[in-house]
Amino acid sequence: MRLAANYFVKTQILNIYNDKLSFTVKIPSGWTVWFFLSPSQLFLFMQDGAHVCTKIRNRMLSKTAELTMGHYEVSIQHLYDLIRSKNKIDHNLSISDLNVKDKQNFSSCQKISDDKILNLLMLDDNCKATYNYLLMLNLLISAYTERRVSFNDRIYYACIVLFYTRIWRIWLYITKPPRKRKLPEKKKNRKPHDSPHFITSNALLCIELNTHYLIYVYLLIEQRILPQSIAENIYLFSSQPCENVFRNARALSGVYSTRINFTISQFLKRINKLNVLTELKQFEATNSEQKIIFPVHHKIKQFLTETDSQTSFNIIDLNINNLEKLIFRAYEVAQEMAISVGMSNTLIKNNRFTIEQSSQLAKHLLQSNSLTESEVLDVDGSTDDESTDDDSSNYDEESNDITYNDDILENDDSSPTTSFENLQSTIYSGLRLKKSVSISHVHKYFAVNIHGEKLFLHKQTATWYLQEKQLRLSCDRLQRVQGKITS
Incomplete structure (x- = not known):
């Protein structure tokens, strides 16, 4: 992707461009401060949205990562605490959702970044960095995988993530400057610019390229090079x-x-x-x-x-001015996220908080990581996964520590319904929990009492509720049939 887009690639030998076949758009002169993609592209592509989301999830679950945002740290422990202290219906999480060994589990990305989780994390001031990180994941899911999102909203969500990752990286560059050090022999294949406090360089480039190509497609439609119907099917722009x-x-x-x-x-x-x-x-x-x-x-x-029931999205006022307002509004949201975790003071002090100031240093950091054509091919051929053994042991230790309140698991035969007394939420999205069921399906449900109201809980959902771990096969078809080796 990086080589085909010529995105910060130096000494490119392979020339794949053709003046007669390539797309060419007019990029406003004021955008060159933060828009780094070339105006001519031979073809359009994006990293698959589901894969980008799993990269972000796996980085958070990795034991080797120490993600830091301002005064706070991004920690998977915050999710474990939710599982320990909150009712399962309040968060819809299971221990298996935090299994780092299942690296292709996209449903886990959806669960850990769900609005329920974000609302619970928002109540704890110590979880601000974790909240911001999972909010990024939530926005990525909406921007690249959901079909019922308008094109303008996709660009808005993608730009928030893009600008916040740039601001985050700049803050780390100022407060935790990279040091040159010799890597052990087994870690020489790891790219030297991967900081343990930040997402991987592969995930960063995916976010950069995907956002740039979303905006590029908008310009192609606005300049009538591509039909407007393309905007309604962006979610298909994946593998x-x-x-x-x-x-x-x-x-x-x-x-x-x-x-x-x-x-x-x-x-x-x-x-x-x-x-x-x-x-x-x-x-x-x-x-x-x-x-x-x-x-x-x-x-x-x-x-x-x-x-x-989906209605088609008609883009109204498709012009550069509206797009520019949308992008600047996204940068303001990214600034607010940086303020919430305490990164703004350092950035303001070093004159790196406005879009012009931050984009200048962001471009410099991307240029410092520019690779030759052969180096890009080598990097693409190397794996971006973290150490599976260390992460797996960490997952096993955490999962063994999880205990549930016996009152939740206890079945009271004297009552006709099961009670959920410690349940806080009144919205039960993602669960088969209904106010009424037909007579033909009543045998599939349990009657439960929630907040003094009689509801019907599907038996399969009840099984999920009472299980600490969801014993499912891995989403990776090459891993699902491999047995666990015990010593």
Whole structure:
């Protein structure tokens, strides 16, 4: 990505640009202070939004990271404290959501950055840095993965994260300047500019490039180079649709097959089967005679219902002035986040708090990390994962320390309903907790008493509620069948 975008790459040998084929936009002269992407691009791309989010999550869960923001530290311990002290329905978290070994667990990203978690962290002044970090993750999820977000809001959320990471990096550069030191032999493959107090350089570049390309697409639409319909489908600007096709193709293997890979010829045959199945589903959706009803999982059904009710976003007043106001408003939010954790005083003292001042140093830091073409290829080929063994042991130690109040797990047979006395929240999003259920489905629910109100809790949700760990297979298909080695 970095090489193709020519984003702070020096001595580039490979010339892939063509004057007749490349996109070219007019970038306002005042934007060159903070907008670093070249006006000519041969093609457009983004790092997959789900992968960017998992990079941010894994950095927080890593034992080797010591993320610091102003007077506060980003700590996974704050989430463990929530699990210990709060009712599970208040936060929807399980210990398995904090499993660092499951590095591709995107649902964990959604859970730990949910509004419920942010609201609980906001009540504790010691969790301000953790709140800001998870707020960044929440905004990244909204900007790059959710489909019901307007294009303007995507740019707004992405710019908040971009500017805050720049401000954060500048504060660390001033207060914790990098030192040159010799790395051990086993750590020589780690990039020397990765600070333990900051996100990885790979995640930083993903945030930089994705935000720049969002703005670049806006300019292409505004200058009528691309149609406006592109703005409604930005969420498809990722590898998830392709990965979904591969998941469906693997699902055709059947439950009795342990093979997870297949040849190109086998893949093409499975694609034909998927096409036939899709055509059959589309035909039966409008068929009124002898209709075949395909079973649909309740989560997929809810997703389809939301999709049908979705209204298309019409971008009004698509012009440079509105976009510029949006970006400056995003920078003001980033400044407020920096003020909340105490980074502003140092930045103001060193004249690095305004967008012009901070962008100047941010560009200098990116230039100092400029790589040659061969170095970019070497970095892309190296792994960006943290030490799995250390992180895994840390996760095991923390999970063993978690205990729950016996009153929560106790089943009182004398009462017709189960009571949730220590529950604080009155909004139960993400749970199958209903005020009423049909007679045909009443056997699937428990009657519970919450805040003096009789509600119905699905039995599967009740099982989740009573389990400390969710015993699920890893999201990584290469790890899910590997047993744990015990000494």
